[in-house]
Amino acid sequence: MSLRIAAIAALALAAPVAAQTAPAPGPADVELWRLDCGGVQVNDLNAFSDTLAYTGRTKRLVASCYLIRHGGDYMLWDAGLPEATIGAPVSKTDAMSPVLTTTIKRQLAQIGVAPEKIGRIGISHYHFDHTGQATGFPGATLLIGKGDFDALKAGKPGTSTEPLRPWFGGAGKSEPVEGDKDVFGDGSVTMLTMPGHTPGHHALLVRLKGRGPVLLSGDTAHFRENYDSNGVPPFNVDRAQSLASLARFKALAGNAKATVILQHEAADVAKLPAFPASAR
DSSP states (O other): OOHHHHHHHHHHHHHHHHHHHSOOOOOOOEEEEEEEEEEEEESOGGGGOTTOTTTTOOEEEEEEEEEEEETTEEEEEOOOSOGGGTTOOOOSSSSEEEEOOSOHHHHHHHTTOOGGGEEEEEESOSSHHHHTTGGGOTTSEEEEEHHHHHHHHHTOTTOOSGGGTTTTTSSOOEEEEOSOEESSSSSSEEEEEOTTSSTTOEEEEEEETTTEEEEEOTTSOSSHHHHHTTOOOTTOSOHHHHHHHHHHHHHHHHHHTOEEEOTTOHHHHTTSOOTTOOBO
């Protein structure tokens, strides 16, 4: 055998071994920011109880959104109140009065993230305080529960495609999510089906290397007392599904030992570092 043939044969034998012993790529670095996406002054807290548990009570809710960096990819979770809300007076008589002082884009600019870098927008559900600034990111792929997607397309009562017009009637790419979805394919960010508040409502599980799992509620529950007592708002589309989703959410939180963030509860949102700091 010539030296040339012997060398080729040796390389051929070594190739499978090299392939078998090559180290697998490590998990992507994941980073999570909490964003200020507004608030809601609730002047009649019974708006969140179909058993009238909060008669005569008021509460200021926050409307939080979240930025997730997965390696070099960016995802926005929920899109807050519409920018047009900035400067609107707070009503002391309306059942609910929205409040907004800054925008998602302004906050992203503080950490050097251009809107064009947002590759995905995950929407927990179609309500206006979770979709309000989505149109500012028309190049992102919209991830939304299939039940909500179908309700929006059908124009069901309580829905509006206007806050999501790049993906409903525009050229934006959308992905209706049925069931759970492993967003990046490595288990680090998972949309969790939690129907009941809306037909396709989802929560989000983010696994951070240092801090551990963080469970973002969407509107599975709105505030801590509501969560602890399994309270159901009268405007939820399905009471039985709402209670089943609450049970699943709590079981997941316990089994994963996750930090629970109720997205409308200021004390829960404060568990994460104040922007522009992040959790990792």
